[in-house]
Amino acid sequence: MHLFLNTTSPYARIARIALAEKEIGDLSADIVDPWADAPQLLEVNTAARVPALVTGEGRSLTESLLIVMWLEHERPEPSLLGHDVTAVLSLAGIAMGVIDAAVHTLIGRKITDADFDDAPVGLRRRRSIVDGLQRLEADPPEYTKGVPDLSVITTVTALDYVRFRFGTATWISELPRLDALAGLVRQRQSFEMSYPRA
Numbered sequence: 001m002h003l004f005l006n007t008t009s010p011y012a013r014i015a016r017i018a019l020a021e022k023e024i025g026d027l028s029a030d031i032v033d034p035w036a037d038a039p040q041l042l043e044v045n046t047a048a049r050v051p052a053l054v055t056g057e058g059r060s061l062t063e064s065l066l067i068v069m070w071l072e073h074e075r076p077e078p079s080l081l082g083h084d085v086t087a088v089l090s091l092a093g094i095a096m097g098v099i100d101a102a103v104h105t106l107i108g109r110k111i112t113d114a115d116f117d118d119a120p121v122g123l124r125r126r127r128s129i130v131d132g133l134q135r136l137e138a139d140p141p142e143y144t145k146g147v148p149d150l151s152v153i154t155t156v157t158a159l160d161y162v163r164f165r166f167g168t169a170t171w172i173s174e175l176p177r178l179d180a181l182a183g184l185v186r187q188r189q190s191f192e193m194s195y196p197r198a
């Protein structure tokens with residue numbers, strides 16, 4: 001299998017963590033800049049986005065959560081859906097909302113020279129980040145040890161990405177329970193090797 005990724009994308013990170021936690025060994029990877037329209041990325045993803053996974057049969061899979069879905073089908077154990085699948089997917093949906101809003105803010109800055117962050121749409125995206133993180137802080141995914149489920153993977157990915165992109169922005173409130181959750185999984189190889197790096 002072959003994965004196209006970059007080292008900052010939270011979507012690529014979700015796929016990387018899922019592949020690592022499923023212990024998919026036969027995997028090569030290319031780091032690409034999706035904004036540079038690399039022909040090999042366009043070949044496997046017409047949307048020119050990472051992640052894109054080429055299976056052993058040569059099929060390309062795109063969209064982080066579709067890749068996770070496919071992995072669950074191909075390699076059901078260990079499951080990333082946890083014991084309470086509904087709760088896991090509900091929390092993962094909130095985390096994906098944070099990730100989408102954060103990425104969209106970065107894209108908004110590319111689209112306009114004007115101050116995207118303080119424009120009405122930018123403020124909507126910021127509200128999604130703030131409210132989503134607060135909702136997760138109030139009811140964080142459960143984790144003690146072992147393979148993390150999708151709610152943990154997406155929540156920690158969202159938290160790390162927001163801190164990576166927005167640093168100590170004053171609008172990010174204290175998130176002690178999410179920080180504690182991130183501390184529990186950060187030593188896992190899957191999380192450590194995929195931590196966002198510029």
Ligand SMILES: N[C@@H](CCC(=O)N[C@@H](CS)C(=O)NCC(=O)O)C(=O)O
Binds near residue numbers: 035047063064103
């Ligand atoms: N919904 C997609 C989003 C993927 C995505 O937007 N990836 C970004 C990197 S964070 C990208 O490649 N952007 C390039 C572009 O939008 O042209 C997923 O879940 O995989």
